[in-house]
Amino acid sequence: MKEITMKNIRGKEIFLGEEPLQRFLAEVRGEVIFEHEDRYDDARRVWNGMIDKRPALIVRCAGPADVIASVNFAREHGLLxxxxxxxxxxxxNAVCDGGMVIDLSGMKSVHxxxxxxxxxxxxGATLADVDHETRPFGLAVPLGLVSATGISxxxxxxxxGWLLRKHGLTCDNLLSADIVTADGRLIKASNEEHRGLFWALRGGGGSFGAVVSLEYQAHPVGPEVWMAAPMYSMSKAESALRFFRGFMARAPEDLGALASLWSAPVEETIPESVRGAPVVVFLAVYSGPLEKGxxxxxxxxxxxxxxxxxxxxxxxxxxxKFLDADYPDGMYYYWKSLYLNDLDDETIKTLVAHATTRPSPLTSIDIWALGGFFSRVPADETPFARRNAPYMAAFESNWKNALESPVHVEWTRRVYKDMERFSRGSYLNFPGFGEEGEELLKGAYESNYERLKAVKAEYDPHNLFRGNLNIRPAG
Known part of the structure; x- marks a missing residue:
């Protein structure tokens, strides 16, 4: 490899010669993959089939030392x-066009x-990796709903996830994080050291550095739990959501739940006469005493x-893993979300009306019940500000044909725009493509946003870490 063309952080093409490339390769133990190699296409692919970005090189880091070398290399040459x-x-956001991917997916150990x-x-660990290691001890970390999801x-x-009402968000259970900062330092952030940075990492996104490991509080769960998964005809949707509203107002915090306006999957577990039919589904998990479930x-x-x-x-x-089959690798996904101010009758009627126009049977409108532990965390204890929201609505467009992408994206944006009158702020793991820019961030972080910008200015004043839902440094 004599030289390559890459993009700098301003998006302009630059040339890197053989000497700096060879110096970098000598410092890295993991694989470094270039665009001309046969393994390149597999290495650049991510879960969402909509994403078709072409980085100039991919560094599959073997450990923190490789991450430090990669960050230093990017900083010294001004690389995207x-x-x-x-x-x-x-x-x-895991990949970028024309830049470098610092790939941590091979760093998966769990202790x-x-x-x-x-x-x-x-x-680089996934939910499945963590669950596999905690299960023998009757423990669980509050995580998400699809086992292939990455923890970071x-x-x-x-x-x-299912434990949200009992134990809070995943970030509420974060005890510390090891992170490589823009100046190439590996530091530990916790309530004892780098406290401002630790606060920012608990919901503030990836703008502050490359997190290489995370320490969590786990909780006794299971090994068995009771799960509700009844499906009712979509003709019952409005009355079902009114029932769900009343039921969750009295439900114990041991119960995590959502209601989904969807179509029954085409799977062996579903009777043939029901497959593909529009339905409303109650999905709930009771993690309290099994005999009560x-x-x-x-x-x-x-x-x-x-x-x-x-x-x-x-x-x-x-x-x-219950929902894994519904979210396979390589399908096309575009998701947006809003925190609902209430689940009153008008909101319900509007949600159901939108559900009847879904352009794909794979698409769903999910209404997550919040409250419990989630709502007791003060709004400024973490960047995650919308603790008083009673529900979150997720508009999950899922489809298989790339040529249909404009239809699905347009539907999601139209529903999102209409539902804004019933809501305030978005969940940033379901951000679409973050098209709203800073307005999206302000809506999610509210009064915490300026503090996040100040932390960014302290740890990454030149905004090296910008391949994300980017928080720019104050000043």
Missing amino acids: FSVRGGGHNVAG VDPDRRTVRAQA GLTLHGGM EEIIRPLREFDTPVVDLSGARRFVDVQ
Whole structure:
């Protein structure tokens, strides 16, 4: 490799000669992949098939030393770069066009301390990696709903899952993080050291450095839990959501739940007559005493006569994989979200009306019940400001044909725009492509936004880490 063309942080092309490239390659233990290589296309692909970016080189880091070398190389030459954890970010921020990808996906080790109930995981680990290691100890970290999701991106923008009402967001359970900063230092951020940075990492995103490992508080869960999964005809959707509203107002915090306006999947577990039919689904997980679970979830199963009911007691690790088949690698995804001010009758009627216009049976409108532990965390304790929201609506467009992408993106944006009158702020793990720029960030972080900019100015004053939902430094 004699020289390559790359983009700098201002988006302009520059040439890197053989000497600086060879010096960099000598400092890195992991693979470095260039555009002309056969393995390049596999290395640049991410979960969302919509993302088709072509970086100039990909550094598959073997450990923190490779991350430090990569950050130093980028800084010294003014290179555009992105940081990849699990590669599951719907906006595709794990990769960049013409720059360098600092790929942490091979850094997947997980260590559990069952006595302290803590988990230390490298940034490339997925939910499945963490769940696999915590299960033998009857422990779980509050994570997301799809097991292939990477833990680092999930954590840095919050992290919603079945344990949200009982134990909070993933970021609420973060104890410390090891992070490589823009000046090439590896530091630990926690409540004891670099406290401002630690505050920013608990929901503030990837603008502050390359997180290489995360330490979490784990909690006793399972090994079995009760899961509700009844499906009702879409003709019952409005009354079902009114029922869901009343039920969740009285539900114990051990119950995490959402209601989904969807179409029954075409799977063997679904009767042939129901497959593809528009439905409203109650998905709920009770993580309290197993003997109480069936009784707790019964009202969700008896709201009406379900067209199919997949409820039952399951291992928690299997619950974490329950939705995996619906979100395969390489399908096309475009998701946006809003925190609802209420789930009143007008909001319900509008959500159901939009659900009837979904351009794909794979697309859903999901209404997450919040509250519990999530809502008791003060709004300024983490950057995640919308703690008083009772519900979050996610507009998840999912489809298989690339030629149909404009239709699905337009539908999602239209629904999002219409639903803004019932809401305030977005969940930044479901941001579309972040098209709204700083307005999206201000809506999510509210009064915490200026503090995030100040932390950014302290740790990355030249905005080296910009391949993300970027928070620019103050001043």
